[in-house]
Amino acid sequence: MAKKIESPCVSVCQLKGDLCVGCGRTVDEIRHWKAMKRPEKMKTVKRADQRLKKIPRA
Template sequence: MANKIESPCVSICQLKGDLCVGCGRTVEEIRQWKSMKRPEKMRTVKRADERLKKLPPPAGR
């Protein structure tokens, strides 16, 4: 298992309310990413993935 958790950022930084539609993280999670410990990053990635599954697909797909 890798020690480093990579950022879920996919360089589609567009906010819809408090949520990035590219990675699924909240603005606060994005701000705190660098200071998060590994377990917190893992939980954040899981929550972000669940949020993305609930979003409607982007237009054109």
């Protein structure tokens, strides 16, 4: 059986517009996480990581 995809949540839930600056997911991605299939979760984690890299850090 395939390994479970863990949520990218880091318990720093802080929304900036439609994006969580803690994990990089959109509100819709967060809302639908549990219902997502493995391939969709993998794509979401990859997109979230790319978004986080674009967020300026203080």
